[in-house]
Amino acid sequence: MFVAPRPNPALIRVMTVFNRIVMLRGVPGFRDLLPFNRLAGLRGVANVRHIDFPDADRERLKACCGAGKATFITPNHPEFFTDWMIDKEIVSQVSPLAASWATHGVVNGLGRPMQKFWLANNLIAQIPGNSQAAKEHSVTWALQGHGVLLHPEGSVGWHGNVVAPLLPGAVEMGLEALKRGRGTAADFKVWVAPVVWKLAFTGNVEPALAKECTYVERRLGIDRRSADTLPERVHDIYSTLLSRDVGASGMVSDRRLPYDVLQKALLVELSRRLGEVISADTAGDLIELLRLSRRWLRENAGDAERSKKVSALTETIQRLQRLGPWASVSPTVTQEEIAEHLKRIRNDYCKRGLRDTLNRFIPQPAGPRRAHIRVPEPLGLHTFEGSVDEALDELRSRMQEAISGIVAGLDASGGFISYPNPFYHR
Incomplete structure (x- = not known):
């Protein structure tokens, strides 16, 4: 059952400093x-020593927030745990009482006292x-x-250079807010404000x-070839x-086939089998x-x-x-990308x-990092005349352009x- 947040401004201010x-x-x-x-608590749990957030980007985001408008802030989602820490730092500077979407397991799955704590921090349970x-x-x-902040990519993908296809929630809620807002003020504005951040080791x-990497090899029972470089070891694991x-x-x-060729062949076969079981023909989509499989599972729980x-x-x-295909596009791979591979695995x-459980909830970085934060041009739904899908394409394009610029x-x-x-x- 959904329980609405009960934001406590004093607690939010304390947690901003703590964060x-x-x-x-x-x-x-x-x-x-x-x-x-x-x-971890003394060196910084997420070990983000420096934050590069230019004044122009901060002011661009801040200008979208406030009375007389509704704003849905949509950051990219390259890393778990660090995501909310950086997102909280961002909103503390532009809209301190912003609400943030979080997984049901975090908000409601850790007992009543923790639920009360997260609701006081203005987290919305998904x-x-x-x-x-x-x-x-x-x-x-x-x-x-x-x-209101939510991650349009959905779950974490551990790919900081690439923005995944976006989910429609922010745009759909924005259009509903525009409809209601225009009911009382003809000039009411609604913004979907994309934010991107890229982490780089110092x-x-x-x-x-x-x-x-050695830990992962041992946990998965994979023999290490001593002559392999670090990227080759990661490739061998995959x-x-x-x-x-x-x-x-x-x-x-x-194994002589390139990884992505063999991966694609397997995905085609598994997709064919899944389509047969749920009687769905999606032509390779x-x-x-x-989406249809998740719906099928909800509707056929008795089978x-x-x-x-x-x-x-x-x-x-x-x-x-x-x-994804992005892994094989570039002839080089950075330490940041290797770190993402290992965390994804x-x-x-x-x-x-316990060690693996903690890693999933609070993954520890390999060293100190700098966060580079940018705010692409916000999308004003009050002037946008395209469809939801066109709005998502435009948002993703702006986010990817900003990420590529940082890189x-x-x-x-x-x-x-x-x-x-x-x-x-x-």
């Missing part, structure tokens, strides 16, 4: 001093299959002049990445896992197929045998496609034991340490 010091930047004087820098109450509350809150973190999935499907695995098969196929397809495949600037200034990319092939 800035303990969760992000760390405690000066301790964060670089052994042994204190090994304690309840799968029952989001109407959350949307209604969001529109009402936005109409009061407070921002130095060489290869030893820490190699250590994490290739081994893909071969296991191919074998489990009954197909024949050929994976997004639509997965235990087929539900188990549909769930298994859906989960495997979702897991496989989380390593741990999230998807390492699920037993290009860092690359030109020598901000990345790069290696040959073993996923790349001509």
Whole structure:
């Protein structure tokens, strides 16, 4: 059942300071001093030492927020845990009482005291299959002049250079807010304000990445080839896992094929099987197929045998496609991308034991980082005449252009340490 947030301004102000010091930047004087820098709370749990948020971008976002308008803030979603810490820092500077969408498991799944705490921090619980109450509350809150923040990419993909296809929630709620707002004020404005941020290490973190890679290899029972470089080890982990999935499907695995070629062949076969089970023909549209499979599971809960098969196929397809075509586009791969690969693997495949559980909820970075935050031009729904899909395409284009601009600037200034990319092939 949905429970509306009960924001406590005093608590929000305290948590803003706590977030800035303990969760992000760390405690000066301790964060670089052994042994204190090994304690996450002293060095900064997310280890984001520096925040690059230009005044012009901050003011652009701030101008969209306030009385007489409704604003839906839509940041990209490259990393779990750090997402809310950076998002909270952003909204603290532009709309301190903004509400933020969060997963049902975080808001409601940790017991009554934690639920009360999160609701006081103005978190909106996203309840799968029952989001109407959350949307209604969001529109009402936005109409009061407070921002509402939600991630249009949905779940974390661990790909900081690429913006995934966007979900329509922010635009749909924005159009509903516009309809209601125009009922009382002819000049009422509604903004969907995209925000992007890119994390970059402040130095060489290869030893820490190699250590994490060794842990993953051991957890997954994958033998390390001593001559392999760090990117080759990551590629070998993924290739081994893909071969296991191919074998489990009954197909024949050929490790000589490029990773993305074999991955695509497996996805085509699994999608065909899933379509047959749920009687759906989506002509290769994976997004639509997965949407239909989730709907099928809700409507056919009593069919235990087929539900188990549909769930298994859906989960495997979702897991496989989380390593997207973008992984093999560039001839080089950065340390940041290697770190994302490792976190994605741990999230998807390492699920037993306290250490892996903590990593999923509070993943620890390989070293200190800098967050580069940019605000693309907001989309004014009060002047936009296109469809919802056209609005999403425009938002995604603006977000991707901003991310690519950050990456290009860092690359030109020598901000990345790069290696040959073993996923790349001509």
